[in-house]
Amino acid sequence: MERFPELKYEALQVGETFVSDTKLVTPEDVEAYAFAVDDQHPWFSEDSPFGGPIAHPTILANQALALRHSKYIVRAGLHAKMEFEFLEPIRPGVRARSRGTVIDKYERRGKPYMVTEYVTEAEDGTVLVRGRFTQMLFRD
């Protein structure tokens, strides 16, 4: 059985890797996301220049952001920075997975941060999105 320790800054290793589960992006996911971010662009429900509907470019961002939850219990944290490169449109029906590597950790003004580089890929290996993000950890 897999054990999920609490994430502690001191124990976190630069170079640690994470892999998410595979997520099937459904039309219902796209609809829910459109509601949540209040963006009902017709490309998300009708046709788009890419042939058929697409999902919001940021729809899988939380899959990447939650990578550390694949190994740790994370009680709380704050998102400090986010970078994206949108390489291919995300279409309903795609099965996507994110992979990440901790590339840095540092303390600033007494607060601990971790930096993760990530890539989100379709099942056939097509890279959809890549980037990096910085998260602050709460110590207690």
Add this chain to the structure above:
Amino acid sequence: MADTLPTLTKEISQRKIDVYSGVKPHSIHTDEAWARKKGFKAPLAQAMMSTAYVSELMTRFLGAGFVKGGTMSMVFIKPVYAGDRLTVHGVVKERRAEAGGTRVVVEVWCENQDGEKTAVGTASGLLERAGG
């Protein structure tokens, strides 16, 4: 092409935060008691929601050239709370030639109802060459 993009306005309701983040205990986004315990006056919208707003701004501006080939780099500088109203801004800073067209770089930011910036950064996309 205009240098100042039309703004977007977003009303941040708890229901939208719940749908975005998923309701769970021990979440500063959807568990009000936990958010207060962690020192916040109310549940916070996930900072990532602001990247979706910038994505909408850029998709409306550049279309397919943002969806495929776009970039975004954001720093989250103030919390956004349930009940806040954000305005999303963009100003073109640079246009540079690139294979297949012109990359348009936009300075972007989100501001709350008190005029405080909550997120700042840049985003870019490709304006395709005519016939390209």
